Amino acid sequence: MAQAMNSEHRPNDKIDVLIIGAGPAGLMMANWMAHCGVNARIVDKRGTKVFNGQADGLQCRTLEILDSFGIAHRAWIEGNHMLEICLWNPDKDGLIRRSDRIPDTTPGISRFQQVVLHQGRIERFFLDSIASKSDIRVERGVMPTKLDLDESLAEDPDAYPITVTLRHLSEEEATPKQTATSANGSVISDGLFRSNLSPDDTEDLLRKSELNDKANSEETVKAKYVLGADGAHSWVRNQLGFKLEGDSTDYIWGVLDIIPITDFPDIRMRCAIHSASSGSVMVIPRENKLVRLYIQLTTVGAGNAGKFDRSKITPDLILRSAQKIMAPYKITYRYCDWWTAYQIGQRVGTQFSAKERIFLAGDAVHTHSPKAGQGMNVSMQDAYNLGWKVASVVRGISDRSILKTYQSERRRIAQDLIRFDHRFSRLFSGRPAKDVMDEEGISMTEFKEAFENGNLFASGIAVNYGSSTIVAKSGDSVEQGDGSDVATQNEAYKVTSKPSLASKVEIGKRMPSFKVLNQGDARPSHFQELLRSNGTWRVVIFPGDLTNSRQAERFTELGKALGAQNSFLRRFTPGDARHDSVIELLAVHAGHRQKFTIFDFPEAFRPFDDKDGWDYWKIFVDDNSYHEGHGHAYENYGIDPGEGCAIILRPDQYVSYVGSMDDYDAMDRFFSAFMIEQSGQKAGNVREPLFDVGVAPGDIQENVAVRVGSSTSLVAA
């Protein structure tokens, strides 16, 4: 089905999903559409992608998400890994000294740790991922000029209620000032080895030349859904009349991306340096020998209008500030890659969507200080939350009720982020207290604690979505979210989880990951590696120890229910789609791998396909591996091998439900609350007669086409 939708060649003016803005949030959305086979276009008014500067931290959760699309390893290989944070504070003589070291990523929270890499590379990985799965290409130099939503059609799933006028810009119009500086600077013209312009960006630059073909023309398109991922100055947000709420502070910071020449010993660590009275510096070591310095500019005040005077700020002024703060250590540079200055502010959007038809994500709905490394991460995670929901509705799998959870879940995160950033910025920009009596100063103990707690928050792992149609947990969905009502409307479908059956799995959080072995080939995988982002829900059965006859019996009965013609696995899966394209069934048992083969499991867990035979990639075991140790998944998930459990996971890896391993009815109710019954379900696969009756070997393959053959001998003549 995915393939079919992509290749249908609809008229160009009808689009299921139109994405405005090709930064990290827009590209994440486009990537979801590509991986789910949804018809989409993505436009950006800029002529090329970003080559220098810009956000650069990739938190653990972001890496987990990138990995679910198969691209995290590229960031992991290219990025700089930050392991330790060093806190430098004034000693009693007012000289800065290293006072503490804390791990940059809290050990154990994820299989990834934070890395730092230029935003342009992340965008490249997305572009490659999108191209590998679809015909979607970023259309650059294309700017929306008119946006209209016919609200009367908002709830009609077949309608295209949004009308957008797109203007194709000339190359000159499509080149923002910053990129122009970059293009005229050293990066492109003298080909320095450390250029951020990688060979795989060549195609991107060539495409610029196509801009002028359509220059100054306009087109009008109809869309089912629109995402405004067009940044802090969001045109889409302005069209909708939505506001950002919050305010700015007086703190002004400069940013230098340099190759430092310094005797400061921790320059390749992430550092928070508080000087006695000259302000603070944050050190972020980067790839290609670069270091980013966030430098407080205490000599530049905000003007009358609460805005600082940009013209006064130069790289030299920023460097001098750093030198003062870091004295007696010396620092200078011969190579500067990028620089900027900003005033700290925290704002969050009042609404994240108009009628769940036009959505906003990323900087368009939240702005804050860059120092916690959250901007790009939260933006991508907004779109990661939204993408599968929109795809699922467009594909006719889910009803529109799930779309409300986007604002409930993500606006709440933005509010939390703004609160976190407000406190963190104040602690970072304040003057250190001289002693306990200095009430106006910042306690360095409080700062350290905030940093440690902040690290877990900033990792993205702590995100905990509230109760809703798609998160079956106790509590008030209004309180747990941003105030929107996202509870299941039909009482008959309400489902109650039994969290104690997996005591270390938190409903609403992303599924933790431990190593398990494939039953069929003994290969260890992190459990999360099995949860690829392809729009599929997962029902994961932990049947426990199958040598326990009660568990074996429960499992067999469950297998029958799941394998039945009218099971929810079949009812919600379109007739022409693969058996696991809507809901994938996985099992992780607690026995010894070598005592079982896949043929000891109900066929629902190893579905038969007439071309591919049985499926060997659905059954796993919590056992020791040859080379990568024992994942102890049952213990780490808090699951009793004598009892087992069932866990439902959303397509974005968040935990929806924990219940009894054989409570088929509860699972059926859960999906029935928002999934759409499909007509024309296919009959179960017909198994090879070979395996049902006693056909002699050799009776079958006579009808088999040999696709490619040769009979070259490997022996030398």
Add this chain to the structure above:
Amino acid sequence: MAQAMNSEHRPNDKIDVLIIGAGPAGLMMANWMAHCGVNARIVDKRGTKVFNGQADGLQCRTLEILDSFGIAHRAWIEGNHMLEICLWNPDKDGLIRRSDRIPDTTPGISRFQQVVLHQGRIERFFLDSIASKSDIRVERGVMPTKLDLDESLAEDPDAYPITVTLRHLSEEEATPKQTATSANGSVISDGLFRSNLSPDDTEDLLRKSELNDKANSEETVKAKYVLGADGAHSWVRNQLGFKLEGDSTDYIWGVLDIIPITDFPDIRMRCAIHSASSGSVMVIPRENKLVRLYIQLTTVGAGNAGKFDRSKITPDLILRSAQKIMAPYKITYRYCDWWTAYQIGQRVGTQFSAKERIFLAGDAVHTHSPKAGQGMNVSMQDAYNLGWKVASVVRGISDRSILKTYQSERRRIAQDLIRFDHRFSRLFSGRPAKDVMDEEGISMTEFKEAFENGNLFASGIAVNYGSSTIVAKSGDSVEQGDGSDVATQNEAYKVTSKPSLASKVEIGKRMPSFKVLNQGDARPSHFQELLRSNGTWRVVIFPGDLTNSRQAERFTELGKALGAQNSFLRRFTPGDARHDSVIELLAVHAGHRQKFTIFDFPEAFRPFDDKDGWDYWKIFVDDNSYHEGHGHAYENYGIDPGEGCAIILRPDQYVSYVGSMDDYDAMDRFFSAFMIEQSGQKAGNVREPLFDVGVAPGDIQENVAVRVGSSTSLVAA
């Protein structure tokens, strides 16, 4: 220098290195040339690279080598991982049963384990790696027709003693039968999802169309060195009149690459199945649901001439044999990707080079059974052994004496391989013994032991090069190699290792790898990850515990000697080359990371560069990491932290020498035996005056150019 040589635009007809054959051996050689910046061309008479079938196992050592070029992760991600070998033998009733399980890769020998991936993908990774580092491109449809070596010029380093005539073929001539079948078959024409033709091969196919432009023209080129990597039927070998020695057996095997439909429970394991009297099957599970079956054909005999009749063999006949051997389990398929048949033979070349000017590698000098998964691996490892030596001589770093070690080291490996394969094939193809009295049958206990021992051999990790100019170990170089004399000729340069100082490091084997931390940023790396293949030798100093004052003193003294103007580090490095481009100096100390900074180390280990400041990537520590445990490198290398040691590593990661940590003279002698003193060494880098005298902060950066700048505020307007 590397860059300079590549961009010099020499006349097309003078080539430093001409590589004939673009299979795995030829591509490995071209990749070395690319990574060392050596002028090279690579030609292949075929019009496209391989898309189906062909060798597919990647042993641990091969993955280590690919990783040193930055491409192992691609194989690791795409390939199928084989974890367990299941041995199936007849029980007392003659029915096959699983009798044993053994790990496919011996645990602990490498940070990689064997994976299986189609040869075409490996070639693709090489092509990308070559293109990322050089202008070298495979010239397809180009066939040598004449080869001449002027032996009188063989020892002149500046001469181009080899003359080769190259013929540019028409597309028809350049398309071998196998590829033609493939091109007309399903793979390309119906675009099956499991096609081996990946998107990144498109460019390759397009290039085919360029073939005809030069069709039927000829050119004559002069080369300093030629590599014949042109396969079992090697034209280069035939031109040189070199022979392969060995013979064929009567065993005939078929190969099927299929998606199996079977109730055999271990089909996703590597299996060795011995039936009671119908022959044997080897199961190799592959990527994309494919499984390769090696199937003994007991019904097809070798003819009178000792050759079997190919025309009798069909996929159907091969499948029927498999069905007989695997009964009572059933097996068939609907998709066959490729098939072939071969007769086992073991042969090895009499000579691996002509005057160390024209070399042979890969199938051109050894052929054997494919079942041990050695062919592609040993071929690549041949070229991996040769490439850096040739590059080093071409670059004027080393004299020609090191080239003799190629035959000494690799022909010995080929001889060992042939012996191993002979025994293994006999055990595999023989009929299982009925009982201990059955002397003609094969003992299944012996088979299991051979399999286990064979696994270590087959991993490539056990390779142990003999004593020579570049391997300072005791023993007779003639006996330890293939019979060539490769000992150091000048007695004054003979060096004796002290193996007991690193009791678990074997001189002549590749350096084992354990995790160490970077002193400057706390990042854990496998030690091997520091040993990138770029043509650089490494001197690794293990100074031990530097809180021990004797060790600290020895280390300081050594630092002075290494940092001196006349040290071997400088004498052998061309004046215009980076300080670490010929010999890189690394340190791994045994203290606690947090007690030191890089400024506690002699400057030789953190060289200063006027643009980049100090080098943070040369000093490491054997300490605990935050997320990846403790590597215990000193313990695992058998090095006493109270004594330390110095280890010299070849550019291919093999251990040349183990000695006292401060025996500067021995290290100097070692390199002096074959390295060429360079004229025009540059003076030491001039350090920033900022760091030598008390210049006030801010005095320096005024002269610094800011390359790229902007002052965009991150605050929303």
